[in-house]
Amino acid sequence: MSLEDASLDIRTGELLAVVGENGAGKSSLMNVLYGLYHPDAGTFQMDGKPVRFKSPRDAIAKGIGMVHQHFMLVPTLTVAENVVLGREPTKRGLLDLDRACDEVAATAKRFGFQLDPRARVDTLTVGSQQKVEIVKALHRGAQVLILDEPTAVLTPQESDELSQVMRGLVAQGRTVVLISHKLKEVLGVADRVAVMRRGRTVAEVRPSETTVSELAALMVGEGSRGAAMTGVPVTAGAVASTGLSGTGTTGAMETRPPAPSSIGASQEAATGPVVLEAKDLRATGENGRPALQGVSLTVRAGEIVGIAGVDGNGQRELAEVLTGLRKLEGGEGTLLGGPLAGLTPALAKARGVGHVPEDRLARAVVKAMTVEENVALGRHRQPPFARGPWVDFKGRRERTDQLLATYDVRPPDPTVALQALSGGNQQKVVVARELDADPKLLVVVQPTRGLDIGAVAQVHARLREAKARGAGVVMVSLDLEEVLALSDRVYVLYEGRVTGHFAREHLDERELGRRMLGAEGSHG
Amino acid sequence: MGERTRQVLPSVLSVLLALAVCWLTIALTRDADTATRAYLQMLWGGVGNWPAFLDGGSGTAVLRPLGEAAMKAALLTLTGLSVAVAFKVGLFNIGAQGQMIWGALAAALVGAHVSLPGVLHVPLALVAAAVAGAAWASIAGVLKLKRGVHEVISTIMLNWVAVSLVDNWLVIGPLRAVAEGASSITGTAEILPSAQLPRLLGESSRLNLGFPLALAAALGVWVWLSRTRSGYETRAVGLTPEAARAAGIPTLRRAGGAMALAGALAGLAGAVLVLGTEGRYPGSLGAPYGFDGIAIALIGNNHPLGAALAAAVFGVLRAGGTRMQLLGVHKSFPELIQGFALLFVAGRMVWLALLERRQKRAQAQPPATSQAQVEVPRV
Numbered sequence: 001m002s003l004e005d006a007s008l009d010i011r012t013g014e015l016l017a018v019v020g021e022n023g024a025g026k027s028s029l030m031n032v033l034y035g036l037y038h039p040d041a042g043t044f045q046m047d048g049k050p051v052r053f054k055s056p057r058d059a060i061a062k063g064i065g066m067v068h069q070h071f072m073l074v075p076t077l078t079v080a081e082n083v084v085l086g087r088e089p090t091k092r093g094l095l096d097l098d099r100a101c102d103e104v105a106a107t108a109k110r111f112g113f114q115l116d117p118r119a120r121v122d123t124l125t126v127g128s129q130q131k132v133e134i135v136k137a138l139h140r141g142a143q144v145l146i147l148d149e150p151t152a153v154l155t156p157q158e159s160d161e162l163s164q165v166m167r168g169l170v171a172q173g174r175t176v177v178l179i180s181h182k183l184k185e186v187l188g189v190a191d192r193v194a195v196m197r198r199g200r201t202v203a204e205v206r207p208s209e210t211t212v213s214e215l216a217a218l219m220v221g222e223g224s225r226g227a228a229m230t231g232v233p234v235t236a237g238a239v240a241s242t243g244l245s246g247t248g249t250t251g252a253m254e255t256r257p258p259a260p261s262s263i264g265a266s267q268e269a270a271t272g273p274v275v276l277e278a279k280d281l282r283a284t285g286e287n288g289r290p291a292l293q294g295v296s297l298t299v300r301a302g303e304i305v306g307i308a309g310v311d312g313n314g315q316r317e318l319a320e321v322l323t324g325l326r327k328l329e330g331g332e333g334t335l336l337g338g339p340l341a342g343l344t345p346a347l348a349k350a351r352g353v354g355h356v357p358e359d360r361l362a363r364a365v366v367k368a369m370t371v372e373e374n375v376a377l378g379r380h381r382q383p384p385f386a387r388g389p390w391v392d393f394k395g396r397r398e399r400t401d402q403l404l405a406t407y408d409v410r411p412p413d414p415t416v417a418l419q420a421l422s423g424g425n426q427q428k429v430v431v432a433r434e435l436d437a438d439p440k441l442l443v444v445v446q447p448t449r450g451l452d453i454g455a456v457a458q459v460h461a462r463l464r465e466a467k468a469r470g471a472g473v474v475m476v477s478l479d480l481e482e483v484l485a486l487s488d489r490v491y492v493l494y495e496g497r498v499t500g501h502f503a504r505e506h507l508d509e510r511e512l513g514r515r516m517l518g519a520e521g522s523h524g
Numbered sequence: 525m526g527e528r529t530r531q532v533l534p535s536v537l538s539v540l541l542a543l544a545v546c547w548l549t550i551a552l553t554r555d556a557d558t559a560t561r562a563y564l565q566m567l568w569g570g571v572g573n574w575p576a577f578l579d580g581g582s583g584t585a586v587l588r589p590l591g592e593a594a595m596k597a598a599l600l601t602l603t604g605l606s607v608a609v610a611f612k613v614g615l616f617n618i619g620a621q622g623q624m625i626w627g628a629l630a631a632a633l634v635g636a637h638v639s640l641p642g643v644l645h646v647p648l649a650l651v652a653a654a655v656a657g658a659a660w661a662s663i664a665g666v667l668k669l670k671r672g673v674h675e676v677i678s679t680i681m682l683n684w685v686a687v688s689l690v691d692n693w694l695v696i697g698p699l700r701a702v703a704e705g706a707s708s709i710t711g712t713a714e715i716l717p718s719a720q721l722p723r724l725l726g727e728s729s730r731l732n733l734g735f736p737l738a739l740a741a742a743l744g745v746w747v748w749l750s751r752t753r754s755g756y757e758t759r760a761v762g763l764t765p766e767a768a769r770a771a772g773i774p775t776l777r778r779a780g781g782a783m784a785l786a787g788a789l790a791g792l793a794g795a796v797l798v799l800g801t802e803g804r805y806p807g808s809l810g811a812p813y814g815f816d817g818i819a820i821a822l823i824g825n826n827h828p829l830g831a832a833l834a835a836a837v838f839g840v841l842r843a844g845g846t847r848m849q850l851l852g853v854h855k856s857f858p859e860l861i862q863g864f865a866l867l868f869v870a871g872r873m874v875w876l877a878l879l880e881r882r883q884k885r886a887q888a889q890p891p892a893t894s895q896a897q898v899e900v901p902r903v
Contacts, residue, residue, distance in 0.1 A: 325770060346772030357770060366764040377760065378771035386753050393751075 003028050003039070004199035010144065010177060015170045017178045017186040020196030020219055024452070026179045029196070030146050033177075034066045035059040065137025066146040069450070071129050073121050080104040080117035083136045107139045112168055126311070127158035134165065144175045149450060151182060156480065157310070163189045181219070181452050183212045195219055216453055272301025275336055275441045275472040276322070282330030283317050291317035293496035294331065299441065299472040304463060306487030307476040310516050314496035315476040316358060319445045322474060323355045324348040336440055349378055354439030354471075356430055358446045364430045365418050372400040372414035375433050399436075407432040408458070424455035431462055442466050445476040460486060484509060492516055534875035535823050535830065535865075539837060542864035546857055554853070562853040569844025584728045589843055591729030595801060597839025598738035602793035603817025604824060604831035605738075605745055606786045610661075610675075611826045612749060613782035614762040619664055619679025620790040621814025622686035623657040627791025629690050630656035631798045632805035633699070635715030642718040646733070649719050650795050657791020658784040660686065665783035669776050675783070683814070691808045701804070710807030721800040734796035741789060742832035749828065758782050790814060819866040838862050 003025045010016055020026045031037040032044070035053030043050055046062060053059045056066070073082050080101040089099040101117040108115045113131050121129060130150060137145055147166070151159040166176050166189060180186050186193055187207040195203040195218045203218045276299040285291030291314045299305045307315050320326035322335065324343035333340035336351040348355075357363040365374045376385040376396050384395030400414040407428045409421070418426060427447070434442065444463065448456040463486060467473050477483050483490055484507055492500035492515040500515030502508075543563075550559035568576075570593045572586030603620045610617035631653040640648060664682055667673035701713040721732040749755040760768040761778045769775050793813055798805055820838065824830030838858065845858035868875075 323770070344772070345770050346774070349772045355770065362764070362766050363770045364767060366760050366767050368763050369760065373756070373760075376756075377767070380756055380771075381753055389752050389754065391751050391753060391756055 003032070005042075006196065006199060006201050008194055008201055010175060011192075012143075012175055013170060013173050014191040015166055015176045015178060015189060017180060017190035017193045018196060019179075019181055019183060019186055019193060019215060020452070024196040024219070025199040026196050027148060028199075030066065030148060030177070030179060033059065034064060034146060060140055060142075063141055063143035064146065065140060065142025065144070067130065067133040067137060067148065067150060069149040071133055073129060073132060075122035076120065078118050078120055079115055079124075079132050079135075082121055082132055083107070083117075083139050085136075087140070104135065104139065108135050111135070111138055111165075111172065113165070125158075127154050127161065130154070130158075130162070131165070138169075138174075142174070144177065145169065146177045146179070148179045149181075150178070151180065151185060156478075159185065183215045187212060187215070219453060272303065272470060272472070274334075275299055275301050276333065276474070278331065278333030278335075278340060280331035281318070281321060281328060281333065281340075283321050283326050283328055285314075285317050291496050292321065295491075295493065295496065295498055296331075297491055297498065299474055301440070301470050301472050302467055303488040304467050304473040304475055304486050306483035306490040307474060307493060308480060308483045308490050308500075308512055308516060309478075309493035311478050313493045313516075315478075315493055316445065317496075318493070319355075319357070319443050319474070319476050322348070322441070322443050323353055323357075349437075352438075352440035354434035354437055354442040354466075356427075356434055356442070356444040356447050358449070358476075360423075360426060360430060365426060367419035367426075368417060370415050371404070371409070371418050371421070371429060372396050374418045374429060375400045375403060375414070375436075377433070379433075379437055403432040403436055404429075407462075424451045427451055427455060427459065431459055435462055435466055438469070439466070439471050442471050442473045443476075444473065446478060447475065448477075448479070448482060480509065480512065484512075530876060531825050531827065532830070533879065534872045535825055535834065535869055537875055538823065538868035538871075539834075539861075539865045541868050542861045545864050546861050549860075550853055550857070558851055558853065562848045562851045562857075565847040565850055566841060566844035566858070569847035570840030570842075571844075587725050587729040587731075591725060591731035592843035593836075593840045594731045594735040595839075596842045597835045598734040598796055598800075599793050599813045600816055600820045600835035600839055601738040601742055601832045602789050602796065603813050604820030604835050605742055605817075605828055606657075606790040606793070606814075607817045607821035608824065608826045608828060608831045609745060609782055609789060610786040611821060612762045613758050613779045614765065615665075615668065615675045615779065615783055615786075617661065617664075617679055617783070617786045617790075618676055618818065619661060619682050619814075620786070620793075620817040621812055622679070622683035623660045623787040623790035624794040624797075624814045625686040625690050625809050626660045626794070627653035627657040628794030628798045628802075628809060629694065629699075629712070629805050630791070631719075631795035632712045632715060635719030635799055636713040636804065638719075639716065640718060642722075645716070645718040646721060646799065649715075649799055650737075650792060653791040653795030653798075654788035655791070657794065658788040661787020661790070662780065662784050665780045668783070669780055690805075695805055695807060699805075712805040714804050715799060719799055720803070721796065730801055732796075732800040734800040737792070737796065738835075739832060741792065742828045745785075745789075746828040754778070754781075790817070793817075816862070819862050823862075823865055823869050825869075825872075 006025055006029050008018070008029060018026050018029070028037060032039050033053075035056045035058050044053075045051065051058075051062065053062070059066075074085070077085070080097070080103075083104045084100045089096045089103065091099070104115075104117040108117070113135055115128065115131055115135060121132060124132070134145065134147075150162055154162060163185070166178065169176055170191075178186065178190060187210070190207055193205050193207060193210070193215065194201055195205070195215065197219060205215070205218075276297070278298075279296045281292050281295040282290065283292040293314075295314065295318060297305070307318065309315050317326055321328050321340070321343075324345040324347055328341050328343070335343065335348070336353065338347070338351055355364075361367055366377065369377075376391075379385055380391070384392055384399050386392050387395070397414055401412070403409075404412040404414060409425050409428045409432070411421075418429065421429070431447070442463075447459050447463065451459065460482075463473055463475065475483070475486060487507070488504050490500070490502045490504075490507060490512065491498050492502075492512060494516060500512065502512070547559045547563060550562055569589050572589040573581065574586060577583070577586045603624060606620040606623065607617050631649045634649040634652040635645070638645065638648065660682065661679075664673075664675050664678040667678050668675045695711055699712050701711065721734050721737075723730070723732050724735075725731045747755075749759060757768065757773045758778045758781070760771070760773060761775045762782075765775055768778075794809075797809075797813070816838075820834045821831050824832070824834040838861075841858040841861060845855045848857055849855050
């Protein structure tokens with residue numbers, strides 16, 4: 001993460017968006033503004049006066065507030081307790097909780113948030129938790145609010161709501177800095193857009209004077225303009241019309257071997273053998289409530305099956321059941337020739353199930369281990385990663401070097417700790433590992449969440465490649481555009497049930513949306 | 525700063541700082557000269573008085589202290605390894621003391637009541653001790669894995685159960701050696717000569733097979749963790765259990781196995797104490813080597829070789845500690861040094877932050893044309 005000659009001016013009462021690929025320096029720049037990092041060179045002025053922040057405390061004192069991508073909330077405390085944390089109102093030396101609640105309720109009301117100050121944070125949805133973070137910053141008197149990838153974790157509805165919240169804040173004279181790489185969304189909400197690339201600010205544009213494709217080109221850099229555009233799932237129509245460009249290359253994908261030409265033919269009906277046949281699946285979610293209440297689905301080799309739905313409607317649990325991570329409590333199914341009941345992660349792997357989970361750091365990687373150790377994870381008992389009971393260092397290094405080159409992981413160093421890589425490169429490592437095992441069924445959940453354009457395009461190309469090689473792919477995504485762009489068939493989940501099933505030629509965004517909100521319809 | 529330096533330097537600095545603080549303590553309460561001479565006595569007591577030896581002194585002046593230091597280092601290495609191994613799988617084993625007690629008792633019983641030739645007797649007694657320690661640790665392991673009982677709580681409590689059962693009942697009751705004549709014997713019966721760990725430097729030094737055994741254990745644990753599939757799995761389980769589970773690693777088996785190994789290592793420490801020096805299970809096990817193991821593991825950064833190194837340093841200091849009394853300085857200073865070192869090493873992140881700031885300042889001397897390298901603070 002580095003910055004090199006980055007400049008930014010922020011004007012009072014505007015909504016400024018900062019866009020750029022992962023590792024372009026957006027977060028670094030914001031962390032400098034917030035006093036977390038200290039610049040080696042350069043100046044920083046507020047209201048015309050040079051300032052220097054030693055720590056976030058200084059930044060907060062000057063009215064800068066930040067909402068991090070990963071929330072900084074104490075889950076077991078209430079909304080009010082979280083908001084006043086660090087500056088609690090007291091009565092005779094003791095915490096005055098009633099006053100805290102009143103104060104927080106007042107702040108929330110003033111900015112039009114609906115929040116119960118006495119609710120425990122861990123009972124709130126992700127969208128509401130984000131509001132708590134925003135209220136926390138406002139409560140501390142933030143005039144400038146920095147939001148780091150705020151919509152990465154939100155449902156479409158929550159994202160819309162957030163846009164209104166941001167506009168509302170600007171209307172009340174606050175300044176909002178939005179870091180994002182969802183270009184369509186940025187163009188819809190921002191007053192001004194700053195584009196960063198490789199640690200520099202390369203352009204500043206007004207939404208009315210630009211397009212998504214132009215922004216994308218600016219982000220990726222000249223020379224790869226066309227490819228960047230085709231790789232972006234802007235709208236379903238746009239992607240379909242570019243012929244599902246598996247062969248496109250961006251700057252980030254130059255070393256990738258050309259994809260098989262059959263990839264483009266995603267409209268063809270899947271004719272491969274059934275790899276997954278599931279009937280009436282039932283399972284309990286993390287919170288003890290029924291998460292799957294009778295889900296039936298079929299997946300064939302050589303097709304991508306999208307699972308659409310608003311977050312928290314059973315998609316995660318479905319993926320967990322298919323990978324042996326969650327116990328099946330009812331229903332039956334056949335997965336790659338064996339029963340679905342009693343599946344364990346080891347058994348699933350042995351049958352040929354690949355898994356790209358949603359929560360990468362918790363489930364897909366051991367971040368404190370090296371890149372090569374992570375490449376081996378899950379296949380560490382077999383060649384070339386092991387010889388007998390011993391780790392095969394040479395074989396592991398060779399395979400890792402090969403994969404890092406093929407998937408363009410930067411830096412291509414197998415010996416660094418995985419946590420030293422950017423999120424996009426971490427995900428490339430995970431995808432490389434899972435596809436290298438040549439899975440017969442690939443279960444991917446939110447595969448491009450939080451990734452930049454180059455990485456998104458690459459992951460999408462890889463999923464199509466897996467399909468072309470004859471894998472059945474189950475893709476859970478909250479990003480409707482992604483589902484529409486990649487899926488041959490789509491199941492819609494609502495409250496643990498299938499409320500819609502569409503073949504690609506019958507996909508309709510509005511109808512999908514209706515089913516996602518629970519509207520009934522005959523199963524396609 | 526290289527990764528290796530980041531791991532080693534805080535421990536080294538902590539030990540040095542602890543030495544300095546204790547020197548200062550003596551210097552302030554007595555005088556600087558006494559403090560320095562006491563430290564020299566401690567050193568000669570630990571590694572032998574080499575100047576005297578080279579001036580023509582007897583070999584004993586060197587061999588005896590070295591033997592004492594090696595003996596203590598062996599015990600600290602084994603208990604330190606015990607704590608470190610459990611830590612690698614994410615468990616904090618406070619129970620090395622209790623596991624060591626059972627290991628010592630098992631070794632004492634096999635040593636005294638089984639009749640075998642030496643080549644078989646010693647290994648059998650060692651195995652018995654390892655099994656006993658592993659079994660005791662596994663109680664905490666099973667409670668953790670099946671019932672979610674926190675291992676810190678269960679191992680602490682099991683220590684007291686072990687002390688109560690062994691020291692306060694078995695050893696003074698059913699297993700007490702039959703008194704011969706009027707002499708009162710505490711503890712269990714003497715082990716047979718065939719069960720004694722062979723002395724390596726003759727009778728003038730107590731250095732016995734326990735020291736190479738402990739070193740081999742450290743080396744073995746290191747090779748296992750870094751070079752084998754199961755060692756890799758164990759580390760993965762310790763670092764990110766959910767990712768290990770998703771990768772098909774049998775997490776419970778790995779955690780249970782590491783905990784049992786931890787117990788076996790502590791049990792071996794008990795055997796080395798009984799078979800090497802004590803000759804029987806004494807009335808009470810005495811020195812809390814099991815608890816020292818926690819300090820040794822942490823100062824050794826939970827690395828098997830680091831633990832062995834820390835054990836060597838504190839083995840030397842402890843063996844030499846008694847000689848400080850010649851100058852009227854209390855012999856507990858080595859323990860005090862160990863305590864301070866543990867305290868300082870607990871601030872590992874503080875050390876690293878200080879070192880990095882120093883380094884940054886050094887780098888900032890030439891005008892900053894290099895691009896900013898920002899390290900994300902670990903939260």
